[in-house]
Amino acid sequence: xxxxxxxxxxxxxxxxxxxxxxxxxxxxxxxxxxxxxxxxxxxxxxxxxxxxxxxxxxxxxxxxxxxxxxxxxxxxxxxxxxxxxxxxxxxxxxxxxxxxxxxxxxxxxxxxxxxxxxxxxxxxxxxxxxxxxxxxxxxxxxxxxxxxxxxxxxxxxxxxxxxxxxxxxxxxxxxxxxxxxxxxxxxxxxxxxxxxxxxxxxxxxxxxxxxxxxxxxxxx
Ligand SMILES: *Cc1c(COP(=O)(O)O)cnc(C)c1O
Numbered sequence: 001x002x003x004x005x006x007x008x009x010x011x012x013x014x015x016x017x018x019x020x021x022x023x024x025x026x027x028x029x030x031x032x033x034x035x036x037x038x039x040x041x042x043x044x045x046x047x048x049x050x051x052x053x054x055x056x057x058x059x060x061x062x063x064x065x066x067x068x069x070x071x072x073x074x075x076x077x078x079x080x081x082x083x084x085x086x087x088x089x090x091x092x093x094x095x096x097x098x099x100x101x102x103x104x105x106x107x108x109x110x111x112x113x114x115x116x117x118x119x120x121x122x123x124x125x126x127x128x129x130x131x132x133x134x135x136x137x138x139x140x141x142x143x144x145x146x147x148x149x150x151x152x153x154x155x156x157x158x159x160x161x162x163x164x165x166x167x168x169x170x171x172x173x174x175x176x177x178x179x180x181x182x183x184x185x186x187x188x189x190x191x192x193x194x195x196x197x198x199x200x201x202x203x204x205x206x207x208x209x210x211x212x213x214x215x216x217x218x219x220x
Contacts, residue, residue: 005036008213016200016207023067025210028217031059046208050076057083069208071125074098081110088153088189091115091125103146110146113153113189118168120157129175136182151187152176156195165195169202
């Protein structure tokens with residue numbers, strides 16, 4: 001019998017291309033569920049809470065690539081820099097500087113994505129485009145020797161309005177292309193269970209998918 005995790009994983013794999021990275025979002029899900037996906041060849045997993053991430057990383061196989069996808073508090077950066085593969089939600093200069101500082105302390109260069117605010121909703125975190133242009137102009141990004149900015153991340157408005165979602169993703173892709181004239185960006189992380197198909201059509205090459213693989217999460 002195939003598990004529902006296997007079905008979910010295969011379904012997603014069939015609908016994304018080879019050059020798109022699938023981050024399986026395992027937040028709130030038990031280690032057994034992660035192990036199951038891991039045994040099917042899934043190596044990239046995403047978590048949004050530092051405590052949960054470090055606990056899972058301790059117990060699970062060491063070749064798992066852990067992605068921190070949630071809002072990250074500066075005082076918790078030190079707990080994840082020794083092992084994290086990619087931090088998606090870098091949304092302020094202060095956080096960026098803290099990651100650089102903690103990376104320097106342990107002699108590690110940390111891969112990060114700058115989160116850009118693209119949604120209409122006030123609640124979503126992220127830089128405005130202009131703030132990032134200024135960081136580049138002021139030479140801040142170059143100055144930070146222990147972070148590597150490998151791309152951008154964005155979350156669209158949570159809405160049934162597909163046109164709005166598409167517009168938001170398209171604006172992030174345009175900004176990604178603009179920055180790529182001065183930086184070397186590899187990843188454009190956009191798309192979750194409900195909107196990843198639109199995200200892929202608009203140029204995403206990294207999707208973060210939870211419920212379509214692991215099933216719905218219990219509401220806290
Ligand atoms: C939870 C979460 C996801 C995955 O959400 P699903 O709708 O379950 O696919 C993606 N990105 C972020 C930042 C999340 O917090």
